[in-house]
Amino acid sequence: MSDSNFRTCPDTGLYLDRPALKLIQFNAVAAVVFLLVGGILALGVGLTRWPEVHLLGAQDFYTALTGHGINVLIFWIIFFEIAVLYFASSSVLRCRLAAPKLGWVAFALMIIGAIMNNYAVFMLNSAVMMTSYAPMPAHWSFYLGLILFAVGALIGCFIFLGTLVIAKKEKTYEGSLPLVTFGALTACIIAVFTIASGALILLPTFFWQLGLVSHIDAGVYRLIWWAFGHSSQQINVAAHITIWYLVGTIMFGARPLSEKVSRFAFLLYIAVLQIASAHHLLVDPGVSAEWKMFNTSYAMYLAVMASMTHGLTVPGAMEAAQRARGFNNGLFEWLRKAPWGNPTFSSVMISIFGFGFLGGITGVMMGTEQLNLIIHNTLYVPGHFHATVVLGTTMTFMGLTFWLVPILFRRELILKPLCKLQPYIFGLGMTGVSMFLMGAGTMGVPRRHWDVSFTDSSYPYEFASSALSMLSLNGLSVVVAVIGGAMFCLLIVGALLFGKKLGENEKCSEPIIVAAVTDEQYAELHKTTKNTIPGTFLLGMIFMTTFALYYFINWKYLAETWGLS
Numbered sequence: 001m002s003d004s005n006f007r008t009c010p011d012t013g014l015y016l017d018r019p020a021l022k023l024i025q026f027n028a029v030a031a032v033v034f035l036l037v038g039g040i041l042a043l044g045v046g047l048t049r050w051p052e053v054h055l056l057g058a059q060d061f062y063t064a065l066t067g068h069g070i071n072v073l074i075f076w077i078i079f080f081e082i083a084v085l086y087f088a089s090s091s092v093l094r095c096r097l098a099a100p101k102l103g104w105v106a107f108a109l110m111i112i113g114a115i116m117n118n119y120a121v122f123m124l125n126s127a128v129m130m131t132s133y134a135p136m137p138a139h140w141s142f143y144l145g146l147i148l149f150a151v152g153a154l155i156g157c158f159i160f161l162g163t164l165v166i167a168k169k170e171k172t173y174e175g176s177l178p179l180v181t182f183g184a185l186t187a188c189i190i191a192v193f194t195i196a197s198g199a200l201i202l203l204p205t206f207f208w209q210l211g212l213v214s215h216i217d218a219g220v221y222r223l224i225w226w227a228f229g230h231s232s233q234q235i236n237v238a239a240h241i242t243i244w245y246l247v248g249t250i251m252f253g254a255r256p257l258s259e260k261v262s263r264f265a266f267l268l269y270i271a272v273l274q275i276a277s278a279h280h281l282l283v284d285p286g287v288s289a290e291w292k293m294f295n296t297s298y299a300m301y302l303a304v305m306a307s308m309t310h311g312l313t314v315p316g317a318m319e320a321a322q323r324a325r326g327f328n329n330g331l332f333e334w335l336r337k338a339p340w341g342n343p344t345f346s347s348v349m350i351s352i353f354g355f356g357f358l359g360g361i362t363g364v365m366m367g368t369e370q371l372n373l374i375i376h377n378t379l380y381v382p383g384h385f386h387a388t389v390v391l392g393t394t395m396t397f398m399g400l401t402f403w404l405v406p407i408l409f410r411r412e413l414i415l416k417p418l419c420k421l422q423p424y425i426f427g428l429g430m431t432g433v434s435m436f437l438m439g440a441g442t443m444g445v446p447r448r449h450w451d452v453s454f455t456d457s458s459y460p461y462e463f464a465s466s467a468l469s470m471l472s473l474n475g476l477s478v479v480v481a482v483i484g485g486a487m488f489c490l491l492i493v494g495a496l497l498f499g500k501k502l503g504e505n506e507k508c509s510e511p512i513i514v515a516a517v518t519d520e521q522y523a524e525l526h527k528t529t530k531n532t533i534p535g536t537f538l539l540g541m542i543f544m545t546t547f548a549l550y551y552f553i554n555w556k557y558l559a560e561t562w563g564l565s
């Protein structure tokens with residue numbers, strides 16, 4: 001392989017393989033396009049659930065909801081993850097990408113699959129929701145689209161693994177795999193398991209729609225579907241936490257507090273994720289109570305512990321680095337003096353807090369067999385997962401995108417004041433969406449329902465006015481979130497089209513990576529204090545207290561649902 005296949009990034013020193021770069025660019029752009037489509041549909045969904053607006057009719061609502069869920073949770077996220085896998089292997093390891101031609105086959109399969117699936121949803125009346133539970137039927141092309149997309153993604157995973165093999169053989173890096181690549185490797189391993197489970201359930205369902213299989217058992221469908229559905233969320237978590245570590249290095253020159261602990265926490269995800277899938281079957285009749293309780297109440301906590309470990313070590317590494325640099329006053333000078341005007345940093349910080357406080361705590365509550373009954377199938381569920389997949393994963397991916405534009409595309413960002421503002425607007429709107437959906441859910445409002453006033457139902461029911469005001473507040477938050485999301489898409493696409501062009505060896509007008517903190521600086525800090533992360537420690541304590549309080553409040557709430565005297 002000749003060296004003309006590589007270029008050195010003048011801003012970061014990264015040694016970039018050109019064929020890999022092209023693939024990363026195309027996958028990232030496709031991701032943003034599907035986010036835009038999904039975001040427009042979110043507006044339709046959100047405005048319909050706003051009682052005073054009630055925009056769409058029943059059929060259009062379910063079509064929009066199906067399209068929204070699939071375009072954002074599958075297509076946006078996975079196109080972006082494939083780009084991250086290529087980056088974390090080829091770019092981070094200074095290695096040529098294995099089989100770039102195959103990368104284009106993968107990309108083509110994913111695009112064809114995504115378009116076919118959207119066609120089935122919008123043109124062939126396949127509004128079966130993102131979970132597509134059998135025996136509710138969709139057109140066969142709905143399943144085929146997903147299968148083609150998954151085959152493409154699987155090829156992407158193998159290209160990642162192949163690149164690791166080449167890097168090892170050609171010794172493009174020294175010592176053990178860097179933490180960022182290691183995190184991506186866990187995401188990739190989980191992805192292979194996930195896609196295998198997806199194939200196991202989507203193939204028979206596809207054959208069923210072709211008339212080759214007589215029927216699909218609803219209970220078995222759900223069991224296997226969730227081996228796929230839950231694991232895919234674990235890919236997202238592994239991927240966005242990998243990026244948190246990367247951003248710690250980029251923004252602060254930080255190094256992990258303990259590589260061993262962080263690596264172990266990544267490995268835990270692989271070990272326990274299958275078990276945790278059981279939290280999606282807590283009210284299913286086919287599986288026993290013992291099975292549900294063991295898998296959710298006990299084993300699942302290992303995955304939670306892994307996430308809490310990262311939640312402590314990522315800000316902890318940032319704090320230690322900041323203190324070593326001299327921001328060592330009080331508990332929070334390191335945080336106050338952080339680059340809050342940089343959209344990459346602010347997105348990741350909002351992600352850490354949103355994912356931990358809103359997504360994590362509520363997830364443990366919902367995953368407890370008994371407590372699950374309070375909120376099962378209510379709007380609480382989408383409230384919870386917008387905190388995890390949007391505040392958590394999506395905001396992290398958005399933040400990284402701002403950083404990648406100059407590196408991958410050699411373009412400066414445009415309208416920088418708006419770039420600074422974007423994470424705050426989107427973060428605020430999405431915090432509102434997630435809190436108000438959870439609020440409405442706590443009061444019993446069902447999820448995926450077109451009309452909370454139940455106008456044409458034979459048994460009338462009226463929700464308390466407070467539940468309806470939650471929905472109105474959610475509607476307002478949806479508008480803010482959609483404005484923030486649209487800003488992201490326009491700012492990124494705008495930068496690619498109109499941003500100031502940078503030559504291959506020309507530096508960006510602003511520095512985009514911070515020099516690593518030196519051993520001497522860390523040593524100096526260790527001389528002054530034993531505990532180098534008191535601020536993070538305090539935040540951790542506040543987190544644990546909130547967690548415990550919220551958990552027990554819900555037990556009390558459950559106890560009140562039926563009066564024993």
Ligand code: HEM
Binds near residue numbers: 130
């Ligand atoms: C502007 C941003 C967004 C807004 C305003 C928004 C809003 C909503 C609303 C109101 C619902 C309907 C809840 C219901 O009636 O049951 C919903 C469903 C959903 N959203 Fe979002 N969302 C946004 C972004 C995202 C993103 C980025 C993701 C994934 C990464 C996502 C994943 C989902 C999923 C999976 C569903 C459930 C679909 C189903 O029930 O089948 N959303 N969203």
Ligand SMILES: [Cu+2]
Binds near residue numbers: 229230233277279280
């Ligand atoms: Cu799950």
